[in-house]
Amino acid sequence: MHGEVQAVESASLRLMAGRTLAIVGESGSGKSTTAMAVIGLLPGNGRVAGGSIKFDGQELVGLPENRMRAIRGRQIGLVPQDPMSNLNPVTKIGQQVAETLLVHGMATGKDVDRKVIETLEAAGLPDAKERAKQYPHEFSGGMRQRALIAIGMACRPRLLIADEPTSALDVTVQQTILDQIDRMTEELGTSVLLITHDLGLAAERASDLVVMHRGRVVEAGPARRLLEDPQHPYTRSLVRAAPSVAAVRLRPEAYSGPAADAEPAVPEGDPGSGAVVVARKPETLRVSGATDRDAGNIVEIRDLNKVYRRRGSKEDFYAVKDVTLDIPRGSTVAIVGESGSGKTTTARMLLKLIEPTSGTMTFDGMDVATLSKTQLRDFRQRVQPVFQDPYSSLNPMFTIGRIVEEPLATYHRGNGRERAARVRELMDQVSLPHSMLRRYPAELSGGQRQRVAIARALALKPELIVCDEPVSALDVLVQAQILKLLGDLQAELGLSYLFISHDLAVVRLISDYVCVMKDGELVEAASSEEIFTNPRHPYTRRLLASIPGNELDIDPDAA
Incomplete structure (x- = not known):
């Protein structure tokens, strides 16, 4: 395809300052x-074709690069979306922060x-002195x-552009970071331009909100008023689809849920005692609509430990300690917790x-360690x-079509024509156009890349x-x-999921x-309903209290 694409129009x-x-x-x-x-960081094939961008009265469009560099970083900070591709993999974290400061x-x-240590601590990084190394x-x-947030905030800029700054953070650290940004706004008069897909976060943290659709601004106004009473059809569709806004609502149309006769799981022993087994009666293991398969646990984990030796220390670090849990066949078990809690x-x-x-660890009765x-x-x-x-999980040298087809080719599933048809089917399932099959990961947005990763995972029908x-x-x-796709596939095929997330609203849905x-x-550990309505452990209650937008008066069904 040749020619220009107008990514943003009018x-x-x-x-305003401090907002x-x-x-x-x-x-x-x-x-x-x-x-x-x-x-001034549009890609090489992008340009501002018209209009004006003024920062503190100064026109930025057409500004020479040497003058733009004096503004970029010092007066306008940036927190980009993708941390792995924006951090130098061969340079220590502390050196990268120091470079910005110097x-x-x-x-x-x-x-x-x-x-450097002060900056990392301000961004909520524990053990900053050691982490800098x-x-x-x-x-x-x-x-x-x-x-990345520490680097963006290092120079205490007058404007901070935060592009999905907390998308990879758990809710408690997310709250710490956003509180820090709020303090900077109040103390220094710093303005924040927040790019986010989390409407609850936007409504809670932003004073004003702009809704964009296909390159155009379709609605703008005070954040809470706009989300509590959206006027544009597209804004209403966003509010209806947002689990973060409706964190306390379990919407059955989004996920089919367990069988009606399923008994809620309860933790064995005291909630704070450490190892917990997820329990469920064998005769109630099937998800509603699932195929008839043998009941039982597809995964059983017992007393799992992972120990690392700390760099420069003789002490051991337990990344995972005495974890015991089951994944019943055809069900979804979610693991939640702060970054570094051992989920991944x-x-x-x-x-x-x-x-x-x-x-x-056993999978379908087989010891994973001795396969x-x-x-x-x-x-x-x-x-x-x-x-x-x-x-980082997609090969940047492969086209999207080759990435999705790779598992099929590796395991000799079908001939070339059958694999091509399966790839197109997978693209439809994750709502990506077939025209993307010839593109490369760098040409896709973060969300589009994640959909490609999901399509590849579904390829072999695991x-x-x-x-x-x-x-x-x-x-x-x-x-x-x-989420609906995952739920539908589970109901149709009896799939099992181990679902790791920091977004508790998403966890409740699925x-x-x-x-x-x-x-x-x-x-x-308990059933989803039990965790969200009657959490027993103080840490669980703290996680739930940190969900952005959980106190907003927004009814997605009425939007």
């Missing part, structure tokens, strides 16, 4: 393009180490995002990507992952899908489609059971 918005303006809309609506135009004269060689690959997704480490051990220090080469090949087909970071933040990068409309992890330990 968009007008105004951000927060949120731009919301689905992936590809022009949110990030608008923000990148402000800071380049803009915010620190000298004598005090730069102290200011680590590389990006040693951080979890949430920790990498906090490092547990999932990676189940996927046999890392080896446990001790404990046992033969033939059994491992079968295991890889029956268990598929969807990782948190879609950019029995268990391990979903590590599968919808964290998606706007609310596509998020709702994907999960049968919820396991809460803190500092590597399982502190509470």
Whole structure:
């Protein structure tokens, strides 16, 4: 395809000093393009074709690059969306923060180490002194995002452009970061341009809201009024689709749920005792509408531990400690908790990507640790992952069509024509046009890349899908489609899911059971309904209280 594409058309918005303006809309609506135009970071094939961008009375359109560099970083800070592709993988985190401070004269060689630690602490990064010595690959997704936030906030800019700044963060750290941004706004008069797909977050944190659709501004106004009484049909569709706005509502049309005769699971023993087994009666294991399959647990994990030796220390670090849980066949078990709580480490051990220090894991009765080469090949087909970071999990040198087809070709599923038909079917399932099959990951938005990752995971029709933040990068409309898709596939095929997420509203929509992890330990486990209506552990209650927008008077069914 040749010619120009108008990504943004006649968009007008105004951000006053000391206020927060949120731009919301689905992936590809022009949110990030608008923000990148402000800071002069449009891609090489992009340009501002018309209009004006003024910052503090100064015209930015057409400004020479050397003058733009003086503004960028120092007066206008940026927190980009994708932490892994925006952090230098071969440079320590502390050095990357120090570079920003030194380049803009915010620190000298004598005090730069102290200011680096202060900056990382302000962004909510624990053990900042030790973390500054680590590389990006040693951080979890949430920790990498906090490092980016630290870099964006390092120079205390007058305008902070935050492009999905908390999409990879759990709700408690998200609250810490947003509180920090609020304090900066109040103390320094800093303005914030917030790009987000989380309407609850936008309504809670932004004073004003702009809704974009297909490159145009379709509605704008005070954030709460706009979301509580949306006027434009597109805004109403966003509100209806947003689980974050309706966090306390379990909407059965979005997820089919367990069988009516299923008994709620209860934790065995005291909720704070550590290891918890998710219990469910064998005769009630089927999801409503699922095919008749043998009842039982598809996964059983017992006393699982993963121990690392701390860098520069003789002490051991327990990333996962004595975790015991079951995944009943045909059900969804969610693991929630803060970044670094051990959620992803547990999932990676189940996927046999890392080896446990001790404990046992069985899949369909087979000991995962002792699988033969033939059994491992079968295991890889029956268990598929969807990782948190879609950019780093997709081969940048492959087209989208080749990426989705790769599992089919690897395991010799069908001939070329049959595989091509299956790829088109998968693209339809995740709401991506067939025209994208010839594109590369770098040409897609974050949400589109995540949908490609989900399509690839579905290719082999697995029995268990391990979903590590599968919808964290998606706007609310596509998020709702994907969650419904996962629910429909589960009802039709009897799929089982291990669902890892920091978005508790999403967890409630899709999960049968919820396991809460803190500092590597399982502190509470129960049915989804029990966790959300009667949480027992103080940490679980704190997580629920931190959901953005949970106190807003918004009825998605009336929108």
